[in-house]
Amino acid sequence: MSFALPIDAVLPELITALRRAGRAVLQAPPGAGKTTRVPLAMLDAGLTQGRILMLEPRRLAARAAAERMAATLGQRAGETIGYRVRGASAVSAATRVEVVTEGILTRMLQDDPDLPGVGAVIFDEFHERSLNADLGLALCLEVAGALRDNLILLAMSATLDAAPVAELMQAPIVTSEGRAHPVTPVWLDRPTGKQRFENALADTVLRALNEAEGSALVFLPGEGEIRRVEALLKPQLPADCTLAPLFGAMEFKAQRAAIAPVASGRKVVLATAIAETSLTIEGIRIVVDGGRARRARFDPASGMSRLVTERVTRAEAVQRAGRAGRIEPGVAYKLWTRGEEGALAAFPPAEIEAADLTGFALELALWGAEAADLAFVTPPHEGRLAEARTVLQMLGALDDKGRITTHGRHLAKLPLHPRLAHMVARGGPSAPMLAAILSERDPLRGAPVDLSLRLTAAQGRPGGHEPHQGTLARIRQDAKRLAKGTRGHGPDGLGVLAALAYPDRIGLRRKGEAPRYVLSGGKGAVLPEADPMAGARLIVATDLDGDPREARIRQAALISEAELRDTFPDQIAWHDLCHWSRRDNRVLTRQQERFGALVLDDRTWPDAPPDAVALAMLDGVRQLGLKPSPAAARFLSRARLIGQDFPDFSDDRLMATLGDWLLPHLAGIRTAADWKGFDLLPALRARLNWDQQQKLDRAAPAHFRTPLGRDVPIDYSGERPAISLRLQEVFGVTSHPKVVGQPLQITLLSPAQRPVQVTTDLPGFWTSSYADVRKDMRGRYPRHPWPEDPTAADPTLRAKPRGS
Structure with a gap:
């Protein structure tokens, strides 16, 4: 290690803590050097004879950290230092430190809980509180307590409130106070007001380049904003300034180019949160923070996730600003005023609080534990966990008692959301390609919603729409990997495959001109009116924007009724319906053939049982209210005068017990008009026995x-x-x-x-x-x-x- 970093001062204390307790929480500010220094220090100290696993939340960060540590040792990745991420790996028999993405640890634990050959697990950037990191830590704590008391556990964070994690782990906290280099904050003098976000950010970037030295790292919420700011900056930047986008959907080669140093001049990197942690971009001395973050929010009411753009938290702002001080003193320009900073939330929500828990619930079932049995910093919400289990039961991954099935074990081994894993397991040869498409960003931004257009593009056939080549390359690579070991003997129609993954999102067009659909799960969705698929009777919605009232369909596949019947024969059945219609103000009797909430056939039910009609009429009475005739009103007035040992004739009690006293008298009553002419008096009097009627007539004669x-x-x-x-x-x-x-x-x-x-x-x-x-x-x-x-x-x- 040829140059000193702030983390070096606390490495002896950290090694001592790990020797004594076998676990620790390391708190160090951004740029302190913990990602590249700590694993090597543990290796040098000989803390364990096994491999050291270090978890990173992103593939780019995992590869970059491994390559940087390997370079420190004068080696290439794959020797002493290696990495494993989705779609790529560099490890060998000589590898002692292996940097992996967080989901890989979960698979290792599920395959072999005692983690043979692994001596230590490091959870880097734990402050991001990803679902996989929370689950991985919970499983490791159980393994360390039951199987491996020599398993070393270390959680590292730049901005996390360390105390709850340390209490959960029963571990000491080691804190590094030092920062690599000072970073000067620069706030706006006044709020941006009505100025467009991208314009305000571009203006701030130009100001920063004019006022400060070095290259700039600009934080934006997503690819769309990056492209718009890129278009604004291109004609205004000096000739010696290189503009480099950096986001997750890019090819790895382009990502590496974005973080590599430029031969001459300056660089402006326009990045998403991918650049917040564990990345060192050479020459960065300026950070421009747009102050926005994009997060996935799962809505259990709609059963869908949607991306929302929110204000950054103070912790995220600190993390971002720290990128400017890794190599030299820097400056952080913030797209908000100093006064607005006080209104920022302290920390972002943990993913376990906001994400879809379906995969998480499957992992718990495979582990054979309830969430309450494991140690989580933030326990999952039980209601949302129950929703996730319902989805898994719908897919056949759990039985009716919530236990994992053989099919569920197979799904857990596939690196996919359980819905897509079910489709690959049950579908034909096109399923892996479709799963890869649905796991990635849309390769045909702005194209019609028809999913077949994406499949055509991924298969390399001309389709009339210009696809994103980097996304297509990843889709093809993932599809090839998924196809290995899958049988592919099931149905292969696009609509059927989509329905296998989303049986609750099969849509039937509502009556009317607008392309609105009721989904089989009971929610509503709408297609753009100009879309070529807008006239389709039956579709499968594979991508929706998550609006809880009426979701907008972004991708969908056509499915025929014959395909639907062939795919779900056991779930399509006739139902006798006898219910009160608020719209028609009458009892409706129908016989409907249904798949979930979809009505495939609807007929009148002329011989509905009178008892069923009377029972449905009770709902009408609840809506219309009791309307006593003058004689019945007088009876009620008399009856309410009698006190003890007499039935309760209050309005509330009468409404609460309609089924007891009114139901036997509703024969032939099925409309609001019938009810208007109905005399309540006989039914009310029937509540009294003979002695009570005599008592009433004596005490309060009519x-x-x-x-x-x-x-x-x-x-x-x-x-x-x-x-x-x-x-x-x-x-x-x-x-x-x-x-x-x-x-x-x-x-x-x-x-x-x-x-x-x-x-x-x-x-x-x-x-x-x-x-x-x-x-x-x-x-x-x-x-x-x-x-x-x-x-x-x-x-x-x-x-x-x-x-x-």
Whole structure:
């Protein structure tokens, strides 16, 4: 090691900690040199006779770290220092330090849990909290506790809050305070406002190149933004300035060129988060941080992931700025103001909190453990883990008890998402190529959604659209690797293959002109109206934007109904449906042939059982509400007066128990109009047995019988029971009638049925107000009797004959 790095000062302390405890957490700022120094220091110290595995989150970082360490030893990668990543490796029998991507460790553990030949595992850049790193650490901790007490574990991070990880690992923390070189931050004087992001960033890059020396590393969220900023900068950069994009979808050769030093002049590297960690780009003294990060967010409600662009966190900003100080003092230009920095979140979310957990759930099942059995810094959300298990059961990878099946074990061995692994395992010879296409970025950006166009391009046949050659090269390479060891004897139609991977995303076009689809999993999706596939009846949506309301379809394959029936014969069945329709305000009875949420055939069901219709009508009642007739309303008022040992006739209780008391009376009722004419009284009265009905009639009678023998309904809905009747009908009544222990409120009416007096004291009325009423009424109604002494008169409803 010919030059000193800040990490060198703490290497003795780290080696001592690893000797004593067998594990440690190393916290070192960006640029301290931990990635290239620590594995070599462990090797020199002879901590283990086994290989040292170091995990990196990205392929480019893994290869670059291995090559840099090998160069330090004066060797090439594949000798003492080697690497293994997807699609490439450089290892030999002499390899002592092997740099691998994180998923490779999981496969090694699942194949042989005691990790034969491995003496130490280093989790580099653990602050990124990838799903594979979290799972790998959890499995290694269990292995170290149960099988390998001599397995050395080291987690290294630049920005991580180390305490929770150290507590989980029961390990000491070793901290390197030193930074390779100072980095001066430069913030905006004012927010960018309405200026387009790419324009603001390009302006900042030009300013940085004018104010500072050295090459520049510019952080952007994705390839699209990189290409737009590249187009803005090209005509404005000095002639001696090289512009180099750097993102994950590029060929490795182009990625290496982007991080290689230039022979002369300056370089501007436009990079995604791929350049945040474990990469040293020669000559970088300037960082321009656009302040945005693109993350995959999984929405369990839609069952889909989508990429979202968010503000960077403070930890990410620190990590990015540190790239400017690896070789010399540098400067970091930030596309936000100093005041805005305080509003940034501290750390990005762990991938286990935001990602699709289907593959994770399969690994747990293969390990034979529940998530709660393992030690995670951030435990997975149980609800989302249950959603993932549902997908695995749908694919046949788990049985109905959640245990891994033979098919599931086979899927776990394939380096694919379980959906695509299922397609490769069950499909024909085109499946590996299709799996590679669906695992990569779209090679035909801007082309119609038809997946067959991508397959045509990958197979090298002309298709009329210009593909991204680097992406196609990776697709072909991955397809060739996937094809090894697969049988390929299953169905090979493109739509069928896509349906095997996405049985819950088979779409049936809704009625109407717009190309909207209901997916077999129950969600909605929409095609661009101008797309050639917009008229298709049945499709399989293989790529959606993840909108939880109505996802936009970005890639899809055609499938015929015959293919659907041949592929899923056991999942297509007839269903008898009897339900209340809010739209039609009636009970609908249908017989439907369904695949998931898709209705393939729909017929009327004329002989639906009356019991089923009545049960469906209950939902209609819940929507329409109870609408008692006047007689039923009076009954309810009476019944609610009775207290203990009597049924509860409150509205809430009646609605909650509709099935108990109303259902037997709904024969023939199936529309809102039927319900409007339905009399609730018999059903309500049927809630009472004979003794209860007698008690009700005694305590709160339904009618008051007048002296003439006429029954007048008693209204119990007010503060006290009340009736209305003609004044002449109570002549001769000398004591006021009572109901439920209180005086009956009587509204006395004129011969024209208009109120003339309201009283709860009829004798008092006769002796007081009656004389005034009599005086007024005699002139208006001379043909009706108005005796001076109403208490001595006979009740009557008759009038005097005309002329008398």
